[in-house]
Structures are given as structure tokens and as C-alpha cells.
Amino acid sequence: MLVLWCPDWPVVAAGAAAGIPANLPAAVFTGNRVIACSAVAAARGVRRGMRRREAQAKCPEIAVLGADASRDARLFEPVAAAVEELVVGVEVVRPGLVAVPADGAAGYFGGEAELVELLVDHVSASAGVECQVGVADGLFAGTLAAHRSVLVERGSAAGFLAGLDIGELNRPGAERGELVDLLRRLGLRTLGAFAALAERDVTSRFGAEGLLAHRLARGRSERPPHRRRPPPELSVTENFDPPLERIDAAAFMARTLASRLHAGLAGRGYACTRLGIHATTESGEELTRVWRCAEPLTPQGIADRVRWQFEGWLRTGEGIRPASGVTTLRLEPEETVAGTSLQLGLWRGGGSALGAVVSEEQVLATEKAGRALVRVQGLLGPDAVFTAELGGGRGPAERVRLVPWGERPAPLPGHDAPWPGRLPAPAPATVFTRGISARIADSAGRPVGVTRRFGLTGSPSEVRLDGGGARPVLDWAGPWVAAGRWWSPDDPGPRVRLQALLGGDGTGRPEVAVLLLGTGQENPLWTVEGKYD
Template sequence: MNPPIRLLAVWCPDWPVVAAGAAAGVPAHLPAAVFAANRVIACSPAARVAGVRRDMRRREAQSRCPELAVFAVDGGRDARLFEPVAAAVEELAVGVEVVRPGLVAVPADGAAGYFGGEQALAERLIDQVAARAGVECQIGIADGLFGATLAARRSAIVDLGSTKDFLAPMGIGVLRQQENDRGELVDLLHRLGLRTLGAFAALTERDVLSRFGHEGLLAHRLANGLSERPPHRRRPSPELSAFIEFDPPLERVDSAVFVAKPLAERFHAGLAAHGLACTRLGIYAATEGGEELSRVWRCAEPLGPHGIAARVRWQFEGWLNSGTRPTAGVVRLRLDPEETIEGDSLQLGLWRGGAVGGSSEQDEQAGRVLDRVQGLLGPESVFTAVLDGGRGPAERARLVPWGDRREVTSPPEMPWPGRLPAPSPATVFAEPVPARVVDVAGEPVALTRRRELAAPPSVVVLPGTRPRQVLDWGGPWVAEPVWGEPGGQVRIQALLAGDPALAVLLTGTYQEIPEWTVEGVYD
């Protein structure tokens, strides 16, 4: 087997929350966290001091740190603000590859020889990133990207040929990466008693392949300190590149978004026709003033059209919205497959359109219309809904910008205690509407510690309307898993008298003086 190359990884800890705080103007010393599907995916050091941890639910995180600044996950924002970091590294070392926002890799040998050794290079890069981009980073050097990434998290320089020994004592959970979670494989290895990378690496490749399949074999290579992929990579021919020229020159991000998707689809289709898939994407642009802009993105998994378009969009946001903005508009954009692998898993189906595989003509036409609207109004102007898991309708519907991957972050089929029964409200308010719910005596309907209503609801008063009699009601259903403390919530459905009658979803909050809001309205 070919040995992995010597790589240097530059890692900016907690980058999603660093970028979110910088975009919102929140000082870095304040507690902050980025959430996806109501779970923490990144948090600041101040938040960790207060007890906030990754994968913690939003409610628990805010109970531990009430002053926590809350941000939503935004891959475009993270990539745009990371461009100055990549540019700072590129000033000292050639061959910079963006693995993901917050992590870049660069071949270590050439730059280390120029600056007098790997330790000297690491020190220069730390100072360079701090001076040019204003952020802290950690450096790791090892054989292969996997080892270098883990070395960066420990600020370690691993001796040549010692990466396997460096990895051996680490827990098997480090095989989980942002680009490839490998959750099921890691759980299986843990149940089988293979708790460390060293124990997993001790197995033979034949046994690993027969028991864990191709995914297990790639993970086994990582545990042995080898390359992320087998060495039979193919250097693509020049005709597989895709390019487009702009007249007039392109100077706005929304215009870049408009051209990114069709160019990405053409680029991907050209590779697929040759049975290939891209694992390292080169994005090259030329400006009207003669400037050359370039960046290489390294990916753990083969890129599809959406992944390619997303990286083009992120890169243009970084070029056009950063402090290193080019002095003239972009006149030419080229996508190069810097590295490819066999694309067996990307083989197209035999049938296209209709109900059997592929997209129908109506879907493609609708997609072109949404692309056009997005190109006119900007990348954050068009959204589609993804149905996630959750207890209430507002939790289950998640809006995704058009063109981004529509991934389910919280599986709907998982058990959700207290889930609201079907049907869901036709209209769900972005901000719940305050309401007053009283019993027959005219007293506010309170909630008991047994998660019940203290009295049946009799009248509901909505803002700006006359009181409405409650004709019928159902529930309550627990909206929050934590009960018995102020802030716990339940939901009830109520049919209100009127012409016409009105069916609403009401949410009550458990506290000394109960609060009620209208979360949604049924047709």
C-alpha cells in the first residue's frame, strides 16, 4: 500500500459558534452556542464553563446558562467567514485545501523545509492566522488527513511513521467525523468490545471487509494511520473540467448562486458519464482585472450536484464578502476535479421521470423557477420545508434554503413522548399569539403538577376579538419533557364557537400565573 502523505492541519476550535458570533457582533468572551434540531453542535468556552455540552438539548442548555446566545446552523456563513483564515495559511504554504469551514489541510514537507522544520512552520502559522484573520487556531502534523486532524485537536506533531501508534489509544468514537458520521459502525464496534482504534486496527483487512463491509474497511484504514481512501485514485483528464464566462462580470453573490447549480449539474454529469465521482474539487476564478482566485475543497465522501453547488456558493460568498474582495468582477469560473474515484455508487437509474426514479418534467420546471427567483432575490430568499421529528408542529417543520441538502436531522419515526396527534394545524404562527383561557367561574385555567388542567376550559379570548365559547376540547399533551418546574408546557386542541367556528391549538405554560398562547389554527 502507498503510505499517506505528510499533512499539516489548521483547526479553528468551535468554528460554527465563532463565525456566528462574528456575524452577529457578539463578543467572543460571552457564552454562545449553535443549534441544529434543538441540539448543541458547537459552543463557546464560556458556555462550556457554564455546563453546556455538544448534543445537549436547547432547553437544558439554556437552563444551565440563561444568558446563552443562541444561533442557528448556517454552512454558508461559516464558509464565508473562514475564507480569510484559508487565505492567511495560503500566504505561507501552497496547496491549501479546505476540508470544511474551520479546518484546512496543506502538505507539510515543502513549507516545513523552507521555514526550518515542522515546529517552526506550526508556530509561524499560528501567528499568521491570528494576525491576518484575528482568530485562534491549533496545528497538527501527521501522516494522512485523519491523523493530522486529530493531532490538531491536541496541538501535536506526530513523528513520521508513528501515526498508527499515535491513534491506537484513542477511543473508537473518533471515527465519527463531521463529513461522515459512521454512527452505526461506531456503535457496533463498541458493542463488540472494540473500544479503541488500536483494537480495531489489529483486525485483518479480510475479516473487517467480510464483517463490516466497504465502510468498515475504509474506517480500518484510518485506524491504521493510512490514507482515507485506497490508493487507486485516477487523475482526471482536462476535458472533465467545466467552466462558464460572464458578460457583464459577476460582482454579486446572488448572481453566483444563480449560476452555481446548473454549472455543478453539468460538471457532475460529465464525471458520471465516465464512471467517476469527485473527492477534491478545485474552484478557480479570473477577474476582469487579471486576478486569479482559487481554492480546493477536500471531501470525505464523493460530491453530488448539491454538494458541488454549495461549495461554489460558499466560496463566492467568501471571495465577494470578505476583506480580500477582488478589485474587479469575475469574468470566468472553472471547476476542476482535482481528484476522482470510481463512481459505481452514483450509477444513474434506467428510467427517468414519473414515479420510477429521477425527477419529472414538472419537478425540473419548478426547480428552474426557484433557481431564477433565488438568483433575483438572493440565496436566502427561497426555502423548502423538511419534515423532521418533534412533539409539536413548529418543531417538525424546518425551512432549508433552496439548493441545500434536504437532510432529516431528527427522524420522525423515532418515539416522541407527548407528540401531538394528527392532523397538524394548517397554519402555524412564527410567534405564538397570546390568549386568555378561563373556566366557567371566569378564572384562568391553571396546570397541575400531574400534567392536567385544573378545570375544563370554558372561554377563550384572543387579541382584538370577542370572547369565544369552547364547544369541545382535547388533550392535554405534554409539550416539554421536563415537568414540575416553571416553564413546562402542555398543548390542547379547542373548538371555539363563532361564525364560522374556529379550531385552534393552545399551549399552556406551567407557572404560578398560567400563560396561554395560540400556536396554530386548523382549517
């Protein structure tokens, strides 16, 4: 994380608004206490937290300024904009402090040191303010590195923080004065001494606030950065006279607009992953469609989606298609990522995410299939094509989640939880939407149920399928028990799963491996949930 810090920003902003020269001592007060002071005032002995009378005693000519958060934010916007001209993904932590991911920009400008030097010069020339830059793992370590103009090596944040005073935890916007005082009384004078404590002991003694401070002292991140949204002028708009009523004319204009949109995004270091296509017809109808894209869009990809969208609009039946031609077309990047995401391999094919060799024919076939699915989305809507993603759950059907094609799958909370009772691998190749009713019997012909300790009342010997006859059980494994809403009176009871290898039924049907699901306890209802290949 690269952090750019403008020292004493409240004083700089207040002095600029009041017209006070930078060479005069000044301080910002809240509740008659100093919250920020200029370097000139600090040289006279003024410190943050000092009472107003004491500060004026040390520096009688000090300019007394009031705090104004909106003023500070308003005057800091040119600084953030100057940083954003060079680096993508700016996060304004607070007025006077911005953070950005360092990897992409450092690789583009030739290294972190070169990026820092260029950024300091650019901010000074564009915004006319002095700044300091630091680079470290995480926002907290990066902020302290910026205060010292240090570039911390990757993975060395904990060592950099270890020797710093424990009072660094008490920062503007995250006041931890009481916690810091308590840690000092306990003899913990440095961040390293605090970080050496066990996390369990810190949590039990200091609670959630102490745990967060402990993470920061260890060089961990408090939260991921919140990216600034791209400015609205990145969208492109074109008016048509006469109106567009033919697909070939729309395709021609789409290439021009796509090139303009892509050039504007690339000039700011962005790439589009979610494209909004907005059209207005001559009769005042407003047509809108948002395209989700699995990968950042190229100019050709943008043009294809506009053309496909016009095909979907202009080739529909009467009563659905627009009543007149399109007079205005606007392309708007609804979602963007850093432009480095567009860096593709030099050769097409040659490898895959799993390390397997992939031929050029396979790559082209994959791209062709993706374009076909995107075209279906254009005709039927973005929620008409789905891909399956595995998530949390105990049974195979519970773990499958459908994600619209092109949308980046995000894991749901608890996807990596232990899930006691989860069916072990391998999962069945086929999972039935509606289970096939079955009856399990032991060697004596008695129904197999579930005991109070969630075992089976007998060894499965025969499975009789609904409409499929009886089949012998050649082998079986389980049971795997999953207790669901046991506190609810409507809960039918625990769910028990068995894997069974069934023999032929004497009519020529081969052996088959199935997954059996039993619901209830005393007289469970058995169904075939899935089938293995």
C-alpha cells in the first residue's frame, strides 16, 4: 500500500482559507485544545493536545484557527485528483491522507522509488502542497511509513513497526487514548511488545478494540481499501440524425463509440468490466441494458455488445421492439478495474490456470462459446445464462449456487466453514431435482432406520426403487448425519446420507452407485439424491 500524507493538513487548509502565509505559526483548536499545528508553531514548543492558553504562552503570535471538516475535504480534493492522474484506485482515508495499491503503478513506472519521486513532484506541481510518501504492507504501516518517508520491504511491516512507540496506535480518526494509557501502565511501551502478546489473551483482556489494535501492531490490515468511483465524464454519448433504425448502421457507430470509451478509460488507467448501454428513441422511449463481463472489455468487445444489443432491440416482435429509431446512445462504464487486468499473454494458448497445456484451438473454442453465451444474454437478458459455483453446505445440492454469466463469483459467508456432516468427495455426477423414492431393507427384510445415536438399525441389504424394482446392495458407506433446524417444531429430524453400490435388477440394467438421503429418525423417508458415474 502506498500512502501519501500532507503534514498538518488541517492547518494548511485553514491557513489557505484564511490567507495566512505558511511561514507564520498557526494551529487549529477544538475545545480549546490543539488538534493540529504548523511546523513553525511546533518549533516554538506547541504540541497536539495542548491547551490554548499554554500554546499562546509558548508562542504568543500563533494564529488561532477553527476546525472545519468540510473545508479540509473540499481543499484536499485537488490533491486526491492529482494522485488519481497517475495511480488507479485512490482511497481518501481522511483529508490529508490518501492510499493506493502500489503494485500496478510501481510496475508501470519502473519501481516504487521512481513512483514515489514522480508522485511527490506531480502533487507539488499540480496542487501546490508538500507531501510525504511511504510504502508498506497495509494501511496502518503505510501511514507510519509516510510520516517517516520510508519504503518498507514487502513482508517487513511487523519488523518496521516493532520499535515504534505504542502511542502510534492513537491516530486521528481512530482515537485509542485510553487503550494506549492502559498499555503503558502495563509496561508495553512499543508496538512490538504489544504484538508479542497472544491474540487470545489480548481479546479476553481488551475486547474487540484491543484485538483490532493488536492486528495493526502486527502489521495486519484493518480492512481492504474502498476505491474511488471513476468520474462520470468517462461515459460517451452520441446523437443521431436521422435516427438509427438499421443494425448495420448501429454496428458502424458502435465501433467508433467503443474506441472513444476504451481510449478514455485507458487514459486514466481503467478497464471496463460492467458496461451500461443506454438508448433514447425518437418517440422518447428509454432503453437500458447492463452487460456483465467476465474479463475487462476490449474495444472489439464493447462494439460487439452494442451490436448484439441493437439486434436484440430491433429484431424483436411488434409491441416489444422500439416504436421509432434511436436518437441518442450512451455507453457508461458501470464498473471498472485497474488497467493492468488487461495484460494478456504474448502467445494465445499454451497454459491454463491449472497448469495444463491448452492448444490454440481450445482457446478459440472457449472464446467462441463465451461470445455465444454473451449474445444469448443480449437477447434474453443478463439473468438468462448462469454458471454453477460450489459454496458452503453439507449436501451436493446445497453447495451449488448459480451465478449469472460474466459476473465475478463472490464466496458467500461460511463457504469455508467445517460443515460437520458434509458428504466427503467425490460428489455425485448427477444430482436429481426431485429425489426418487426408495425403501432400504436389511437381510431379514426389515426396514432400515436411524437409531437415537444416529446409527443404522441394520445393515442395508436391498434397495427397492420407486418404479425400478429391487436391487441388492453390493457395498455401502456412511452414514453421514446432518442435523438441521433441530430447534424448530416443524423440523422433520436429522438428514442421513448413505453411499451404496447397487447390483443389477435381473433385467439387464448394470450396477449403479447412488447417494441415498434419509429424512427423519424413527421411520426415515429414503430418496435417491444423486448418482455416481
